[in-house]
């Protein structure tokens with residue numbers, strides 16, 4: 001494996017092997033990952049990062065295939081990060097999103113990478129965010145992140161993407177009613193896919209009805225669109241809306257939103273650093289189990305332990 | 319910081335076979351052994367397979383073929399891997415490959431050929447034992 005600085009230079013030059021190796025470094029959470037991010041960071045911020053989330057089987061990967069084609073027609077280059085869950089039992093993962101995009105795998109203006117959620121301390125967001133930074137620094141105009149909307153990860157996407165597209169498919173029935181408020185709030189654009197099927201219009205109306213309750217005073221009113229990902233119907237309109245949202249962010253809220261994002265990123269980074277340094281220390285001292293046991297036996301609550309450990313590390317003043 | 323390296327495997331089906339039951343069984347076995355398995359579906363061209371291996375930065379490629387086209391497709395794949403500098407990837411193959419072709423395939427750089435009916439745990443073990451070490 002080449003030196004990390006070589007990989008970083010390769011990324012900036014758009015070299016595909018280097019991009020792949022850089023993402024591996026990040027997903028392995030290797031000690032070199034930070035050095036890598038530090039050297040590419042000044043070259044990030046040019047790509048538009050789109051998060052696409054939705055229930056299993058709603059057609060996310062198929063739609064991404066068509067979205068890429070549309071961007072390519074417009075002369076843009078595209079990176080994709082497709083996230084699938086790691087099995088908590090075996091640690092393995094089946095990464096099958098590429099199947100739907102495989103025709104595009106030889107297009108030199110496209111780079112597709114599958115990632116497993118693994119069991120990162122602090123969630124998947126950091127790894128995907130940094131992988132997106134690699135594709136950004138490598139010069140991709142658009143980076144699309146696919147995550148399955150089930151559980152925690154769909155809301156985490158907000159830490160990664162600028163424009164969030166939430167996908168549904170008709171026939172999931174009550175599912176739309178059952179969507180957690182969280183996902184309604186993070187969506188910038190709603191899409192009902194499989195518009196070729198019955199009940200697509202009903203799904204659109206259901207979402208619109210919910211939105212009316214939800215975001216009265218929002219500046220950006222999330223549109224609800226229909227697509228048929230198998231044929232590509234509705235995809236040009238979707239791209240238009242994504243572009244509109246990008247301009248919206250640039251114009252008015254860019255500053256505020258990116259300031260908030262910068263703050264969130266800093267908080268996240270501090271959390272991760274502090275947490276892992278304390279946990280590693282406890283492991284080295286062989287004391288981790290002891291503290292975990294205290295929580296399990298209800299002798300001490302996690303927050304008090306955290307405070308105690310922080311005091312020990314930084315002194316009382318903290 | 320904890321290092322979370324995983325073995326990444328591409329299971330690819332070159333050629334015009336129209337079913338992939340075997341490939342999927344292998345994919346599942348490797349996943350259950352804790353690996354990350356990228357599956358790309360049927361009818362992959364050598365270019366697609368090699369580009370996918372590159373983008374996914376896999377440690378292992380498993381080629382599954384039933385159609386008898388291994389004699390033309392495997393040399394193309396191995397040549398492309400070389401051209402792209404993916405020489406440290408472990409390549410294995412399975413499916414229907416006549417006994418008399420095996421030496422020729424191995425000479426191309428394919429490490430092992432698993433015939434029909436090979437037990438999946440044997441394949442898993444082979445991968446664990448032969449996956450290239452990365453620094």
Ligand SMILES: Nc1nc2c(ncn2[C@@H]2O[C@H](COP(=O)(O)OP(=O)(O)OP(=O)(O)O)[C@@H](O)[C@H]2O)c(=O)[nH]1
Nearest residue numbers: 055056057058059060061062193194195228229230
């Ligand atoms: N009828 C119809 N089927 C579709 C459409 N879009 C996708 N599909 C089918 O829906 C199935 C799932 O599609 P995927 O693109 O894999 O869905 P996904 O949301 O990425 O699935 P996961 O990644 O497994 O969560 C496939 O069989 C697609 O062919 C559509 O617009 N209409």
Ligand SMILES: [Mg+2]
Nearest residue numbers: 060061097146
């Ligand atoms: Mg998918």
